[in-house]
Amino acid sequence: MSDRAPSPDRARLEVHGISKRFDATLALSDVSLDVRAGEIHALVGENGAGKSTLVKILAGVHVPDAGRILLDGREVHVPDPIAARALGIAVVHQEPRLFPDLSVAENVFLADPPRGRYGAISWREMRREADALFEQLDVRLDAGAAVRGLSMADQQLIEIAKALSVDARVLILDEPTASLSAHEVERLFTIVRRTRDRGVAVLFVSHRLDEVFALCDRATVFRDGKHVVTAPIADLTTADLVRFMVGRAVTLFPKAEAAIGEALLEVRDLSRTGAFRDVSFAVHAGEILGLAGLVGAGRTEIARVLFGIDAPSAGEIRLGGRPVHLGSPSAALRAGIAYVPEDRHRDGLVVDFSIADNITLPILPRLFPRLLVHRSAERTLARGYAERLRVRTTGVEQLVQALSGGNQQKVVIAKWLATNPRVLILDEPTRGIDIGAKVEVHRIVSDLAASGLGIIFISSDLPEVLAMSDRILVLHEGRIAAEVPRSEATEERVMFAATGQVAATLPVSAPATRTGAGGGDA
Amino acid sequence: MSEERAAVAAEQPAVPSALARRRAPLAALARWELLLLLIIVILTWAGTQISKYFLTGANFANLTSAVMEVAIMALPSTLIIIAAEIDLSVESMLGLSSAVLGFLWAAGVPLQLDIGIVLVVGALGGLLNGLLVARAGLPSLVVTLGTLALFRGLAQVILGTNAISSFPAWFTTFGFDSIPGTPVPWTLVVFAVLAAAFWYVTHATWVGRQIFAVGKNKDAARYSGVDVATLKTALFVVSGIIAALAGVILTARFSSARADNGTGLTLTVVTIVLLGGVDINGGKGTIPGVILAVFTIAALQNAMRLAGVSSEYQAVAIGLLLIVSVTAPYFARQARLVSDRVRGGRHPPATAVDPGEVIP
Structure with a gap:
């Protein structure tokens, strides 16, 4: 706590000496934090560091055992979520929690819909206010449309609109980017910055350090329920943050060199109507083949066909040189294919x-x-x-x-x-897990490749794909847009292909890009 | 390097309290079965107060043989409900089985062959249910509600309002009598053999493990190579065969094949399964619990009959019991939540928690 410089700006939200115990576990121990009006303050730490507990205390879900919460210098109590709302503390959770069958406007104004005469809900007023809100956020969304069918990113934006509909003084974003693609993240950031510029104090909880650097003004690190450091982002490096989070320097992304052997899995002109078209590639023993692309580009859809969950509409799959028919996951398993699915809780x-x-x-x-x-x-x-x-x-x-x-x-x-597989498909294997565990997953995957497995590695975390893969296939709208060898892989090159830019316009020798979480030179 | 990584892992906090709580359902289940045993003891005591005949061997034979059809049907129903489906059509399959048996016997087909044919009819009816549920993906509640009407209708087409009796003595003896010199009805032997087989399959084999996995999370089961559709289809086929067997037993016990045999028994079957501690939402339950529930229902019905309770009020009692069986675990869970809240702060609903983070 000694690192905290006394701030000249007035703190919008102050948290002093908060402790919270759950049975035998001390989730938070005497933590303090302040967020100023007009700043984006990052809260980082591994899982179990106490970030979510603090967010839940501020949201009125948990009541702290000790400590004080001050809003604009006045002590407040947040016994329940309704009180948090009334105080102007708005929380956007990781997964949007909307009612899919209600309209966008109804979701935004669910708790407090605009009333007309006789206390009935004024639908016209509701639409008008929702439109105004979206205009303010510079978002194009039809307020009358049902939420079902909207992308995760749009749902996230509705959550933010919902939070801002109550004149939030403090906006808390709890890992809002976990299920967003890169350009959706950019759009979200623009909105968050705009919100900050209107004088709202923003607390941004994230695992992704590159985002913290891209977006935030100051950062606070928690470890094991304790406050470690608060400092302006300009004074920190990725290596610093990682060290504060895990207590020591760690090497990120330890993909070891492995001898690349014969082709294990070959795919020729594989298509599935409405998902992807004419996809051809091979995975070799000892190789990690990265699949990059925006959400919806067809990465998971290809994996599902390779694992026998969906049937291909055309094309051929060969295993060890012989064509195979994968009619079900059990058939894929017998053939030696294993699939770590995207949603580990559901699948x-x-x-x-x-x-x-x-x-x-x-x-x-x-x-x-x-x-x-x-x-x-x-x-x-x-x-x-x-x-x-x-x-x-x-x-x-x-x-x-x-x-x-x-x-x-x-x-x-x-x-x-x-199951002793020959080919292992990993779909977003590190989503939502902390840095320590992430490093371990990378180590495991790297070891497996070294032991002769062929690995298909799907991830939205670009630095991770770049660091782990021997080769990267970039998908754009269901087609392979580029194949990039490890030596030529840069974030720009991959993003260019993923967003559908013509390959000819690529900068041939792109210099090393800005170091994100994947820099890993600690 | 590797030591360093191990140390990283070591920093992730353990979750002792959460674990302790998760273990509770197992203990709760054991308590549930103890509770059923206690209820059986109380009912037995009450029975002896009502009638001095209650504890006689003859009454035991009466009491058990009266529920053996529903008892054997409860066994496959247990597995179907654990797999998060339901089979409402069993009573009609029982009726169809009885009607086909009577029709064939009256037409002069040897009874042994009749029984074989009837079991095949049961398998086909179950296959129809299974294909509609597991392959076509329709909700089992609706599918088996449809076949509940369909099978009963077919039974009436085949036999109309006729009653076929005049079955051979060995057949009615099997349905009605006990093993000579004991109070154990022949039909109880059938139940005992089936119960042992279901116990084994459910709790000792990986087929049982797969059924629980399907009931708890069918997507994860499918992604793990469990052939969910085949497994569910097989369960409905077994349910159909057992319901047909129950039709044979009921026909033998009544010495009468009728199209309306077994009307209303589905309610009792489902009541027994849920009273046995099986979760209506799937994924939880035990065969021993269901066996105890069979005897609980048997003792209750018998005690009410001896006490002269009319059949209308018996139906009321069964209905109440069904509701209590479904709601009791719910209220127990609520009570546990409240006590948790008092002890350790409030637990938000599971979906509200960052899935990556387990610490409350």
């Missing part, structure tokens, strides 16, 4: 199964051909993989839902390793 894990039950689920028939499950054999096998991937757990009988996000992801990977 990757049975969260109220134990770690062991999750790890063995795909291989039960293979493991126990006589139907009877031998618990001890199962546990031994699961323990082997859990140890190999360093899953932090009290034992493989622990329920998966009690694990942190990073450890859950390791269980998903362990589950697929247990």
